Amino acid sequence: MPSSYENAFGDELEAIYGRGVHDLPGVVAALNSSGVRPAGGEDWTESSFTAELARLSGTEK
Amino acid sequence: MNPLHSTDGLVTFGLRDRWYPLCPSGHVRPGELVRIERAGEQLLLWRDAAGVVHVQEDRCPHRAARLSQGVHMGDRVACNYHGVQVDAEGTVVSVPGSPGCALEGRRVLRTFPAEEHAGAVFAWFGLDESAPPAPLEVPEPIAGGEWSQFLCYVEWDAPYLYSLDNLLDPMHGAFLHRNSHTMFAGKREAVFQIRATDNGFVFEKTDQRGVNFDWVELTHGGADWVTLDIPYPDTAGPGGPFTIVAGLCAISANRHAGFFWRCRKVSGWERDSWRFLYRNRLAARHYAVLEQDREMAEAMPADAWDRENLYQHDIALVRMRRLLKAEAAKQAARLAEPATAAPVPVA
Ligand code: FES
Ligand SMILES: [Fe+2]
Numbered sequence: 001m002p003s004s005y006e007n008a009f010g011d012e013l014e015a016i017y018g019r020g021v022h023d024l025p026g027v028v029a030a031l032n033s034s035g036v037r038p039a040g041g042e043d044w045t046e047s048s049f050t051a052e053l054a055r056l057s058g059t060e061k
Numbered sequence: 062m063n064p065l066h067s068t069d070g071l072v073t074f075g076l077r078d079r080w081y082p083l084c085p086s087g088h089v090r091p092g093e094l095v096r097i098e099r100a101g102e103q104l105l106l107w108r109d110a111a112g113v114v115h116v117q118e119d120r121c122p123h124r125a126a127r128l129s130q131g132v133h134m135g136d137r138v139a140c141n142y143h144g145v146q147v148d149a150e151g152t153v154v155s156v157p158g159s160p161g162c163a164l165e166g167r168r169v170l171r172t173f174p175a176e177e178h179a180g181a182v183f184a185w186f187g188l189d190e191s192a193p194p195a196p197l198e199v200p201e202p203i204a205g206g207e208w209s210q211f212l213c214y215v216e217w218d219a220p221y222l223y224s225l226d227n228l229l230d231p232m233h234g235a236f237l238h239r240n241s242h243t244m245f246a247g248k249r250e251a252v253f254q255i256r257a258t259d260n261g262f263v264f265e266k267t268d269q270r271g272v273n274f275d276w277v278e279l280t281h282g283g284a285d286w287v288t289l290d291i292p293y294p295d296t297a298g299p300g301g302p303f304t305i306v307a308g309l310c311a312i313s314a315n316r317h318a319g320f321f322w323r324c325r326k327v328s329g330w331e332r333d334s335w336r337f338l339y340r341n342r343l344a345a346r347h348y349a350v351l352e353q354d355r356e357m358a359e360a361m362p363a364d365a366w367d368r369e370n371l372y373q374h375d376i377a378l379v380r381m382r383r384l385l386k387a388e389a390a391k392q393a394a395r396l397a398e399p400a401t402a403a404p405v406p407v408a
Contacts, residue, residue, distance in 0.1 A: 050329075
């Protein structure tokens, strides 16, 4: 079962994408103006965001 | 008569000289003997100690007991009835009750060439089982590389032909799936055309592309594939439409296995984003759409093909059925030719 954090992250991503924002800087900025934050509460950066996506996607590299 | 020797039987259970997807790779666990029915055959699937999958007839060469009820011995399978042991090539390697008997060393268990690709086990069903298989060519979206994919596997209580009809019928997207996350847009009337390809055809709307389920391609060769794409809404993030690669395999006359690889050509963070959203959101939505198809297919009458009034949207079905029947008739005729080799007597 996805955690509530994963669900909130998914909600926020869908909402941002749904507004047509599909570029990395735009998505990171929009995420920062949402309530979803990394575990430490800091702002998202492009690298923390893409690292988090890689973790959540379970990408087997 | 073996139903696989008649035109109707070959249409019902699937043409020979084909690769068919049998089941997801995960269904064949190490050390286990798995029995499944596919394409009119009763099959035993198992992995050897190296993990290589083998597909054989689930029928002991001694007295036809189910080998799947036997014992997995690493590189061979032992029948539980009288202990006869058969290896991955189908050769009897030991007859414990009668050592040295003529059955030992004979290659008598029907064995089907098998391969694994994109998370599924495939086997070749040759018309002439002593002939080598054609190479298994998988469509680009599931061949790896730039594409990312998830396999959705289903078993439906309907002939595989109804699923094939469904896949070759893009127009149902705008009706049956009109409230889905992907197929809510587009016109409800369309003019279709058929475009021949090297080994199949494309069936497409002439006036709309990239809006709904607007085209489909049948690839008819060493394996039969149906490929199509459907646009995602913005909420699915960057990466363009998703592509479905579908493969079907009869289980019985009224049941079949469906393999739907959902693919997207995405890389980097966009790929990770799609894979996360797929697991977290999209898989369930895709599944709900597929359930609409299942409910429709399973409720179709058994004589659906006997009393139809087809119209212009259905020309791909007509083309596909004609292809299938013609090839089935050819195969049945070849199977009716008298056998040239006499059976080897059993000592
Ligand atoms: S039936 Fe299998 S060993 Fe006799
Ligand atoms: Fe459908």
